[in-house]
Amino acid sequence: METIITSADFNRELISGLSEESRHAVMNIILRGQALAEDPRRLAQEIRPLIGLNQRQAQANVTYRERVYQRFIERGLSPSKAAEKSDAAALRYAGKQHRYRAETIVNTEMAFAYNRGAHMSVGQAIANGYMGKCEMVWTTAGTNRVCSRCMELRGRVVGTTEDSGVTIPPLHPRCRCTIIYQEIAPAKALRPKPQITIVNYEDVAVIRSQKEFLMFANQMKPVIEQYTGRQSKWNGRIILKDRGDAISGKCWDCSIVLNPNAPDHAVIHELVHSCSISYYNVMMFLNNKFEEELSVEYLSQELAILKNVPVVKSDYNPGVELIREFKAMLGVEKTDIEFASELIKQPLGERWDWLWEQISDKINPGTSLELGQQLMEKLEKIRQWVI
Ligand SMILES: [Zn+2]
Numbered sequence: 096m097e098t099i100i101t102s103a104d105f106n107r108e109l110i111s112g113l114s115e116e117s118r119h120a121v122m123n124i125i126l127r128g129q130a131l132a133e134d135p136r137r138l139a140q141e142i143r144p145l146i147g148l149n150q151r152q153a154q155a156n157v158t159y160r161e162r163v164y165q166r167f168i169e170r171g172l173s174p175s176k177a178a179e180k181s182d183a184a185a186l187r188y189a190g191k192q193h194r195y196r197a198e199t200i201v202n203t204e205m206a207f208a209y210n211r212g213a214h215m216s217v218g219q220a221i222a223n224g225y226m227g228k229c230e231m232v233w234t235t236a237g238t239n240r241v242c243s244r245c246m247e248l249r250g251r252v253v254g255t256t257e258d259s260g261v262t263i264p265p266l267h268p269r270c271r272c273t274i275i276y277q278e279i280a281p282a283k284a285l286r287p288k289p290q291i292t293i294v295n296y297e298d299v300a301v302i303r304s305q306k307e308f309l310m311f312a313n314q315m316k317p318v319i320e321q322y323t324g325r326q327s328k329w330n331g332r333i334i335l336k337d338r339g340d341a342i343s344g345k346c347w348d349c350s351i352v353l354n355p356n357a358p359d360h361a362v363i364h365e366l367v368h369s370c371s372i373s374y375y376n377v378m379m380f381l382n383n384k385f386e387e388e389l390s391v392e393y394l395s396q397e398l399a400i401l402k403n404v405p406v407v408k409s410d411y412n413p414g415v416e417l418i419r420e421f422k423a424m425l426g427v428e429k430t431d432i433e434f435a436s437e438l439i440k441q442p443l444g445e446r447w448d449w450l451w452e453q454i455s456d457k458i459n460p461g462t463s464l465e466l467g468q469q470l471m472e473k474l475e476k477i478r479q480w481v482i
């Protein structure tokens with residue numbers, strides 16, 4: 096596939112003539128405006144003080160002033176009167192040129208971010224198995240204002256999602272073209288495959304002595320302290336008591352209560368609580384129950400995998416799954432255990448805020464606004480998740 100011109104090339108040229116500082120200010124205004132879906136005309140007004148006229152516009156202004164001057168002379172005005180009038184006309188002309196340049200920068204920058212973002216989202220959806228390989232079809236705005244270069248590309252397949260270096264719009268300043276992604280192969284999977292294997296409690300239940308439980312708990316305690324960043328408040332006692340479906344629990348005196356056949360995963364879960372909710376009180380627990388339980392269970396699952404003990408199904412699984420999906424969509428390089436660890440290190444009541452921050456950190460020139468929207472929807476589901 097031939098590369099005509101890369102967007103980045105002309106982009107650099109477009110805001111040329113600006114100091115590095117103004118260029119940053121312009122980019123910031125545009126990015127913020129995009130995130131807040133502001134009216135491009137308002138953004139153009141905002142960036143106007145930061146930009147001047149480009150070379151061509153300045154030259155055009157000089158020419159305009161000269162022509163106007165000549166016309167006034169032809170009409171019999173004195174040279175001084177003609178100069179005064181043509182100066183005023185050139186100034187009004189400059190105002191219009193200035194507004195036009197500001198709008199060009201805003202429109203083109205937005206088109207640039209939009210198209211690059213859309214391209215990245217599609218790539219991500221394909222990588223996650225939600226979409227198959229696509230053909231990239233060039234589409235124009237479809238009016239008679241389309242330039243001849245874009246008209247030539249109209250409806251043409253310019254590449255596939257597997258090619259690198261395919262030209263995407265904008266092709267030139269004020270280009271309003273976009274790419275349509277047409278699937279030509281089936282998606283790898285309708286849903287991402289479950290990331291971890293979860294077993295039923297009954298299938299791994301073994302009755303153990305208090306001594307055996309204590310040994311495992313004492314062995315896990317330092318590991319859990321490391322991943323939660325807090326010292327465990329566990330008082331060292333384990334009470335064996337059959338509580339049926341509840342399997343395990345933690346008393347406010349920080350003893351751990353376990354069914355005699357509780358799995359290791361349950362011991363880990365209660366120990367993680369001893370490094371989290373045990374720093375607070377009952378009111379804090381009631382007000383943030385699912386924030387606590389989901390962040391504790393997410394890390395507990397990861398620690399069970401780390402220690403090679405079976406991950407056991409619990410009522411919290413669908414909620415934890417949402418966090419896993421959120422993390423996968425975020426596309427961060429951190430592993431799940433690192434992500435779960437950072438999450439639980441946040442104070443209780445602020446863990447979902449930390450997830451919000453992950454979204455805003457993600458919104459940068461290369462991100463599509465759709466991805467931001469999807470992340471926000473996922474987080475809203477996490478926040479409202481209850482049993
Ligand atoms: Zn175009």
Ligand SMILES: [Zn+2]
Nearest residue numbers: 364368388391
């Ligand atoms: Zn719990």
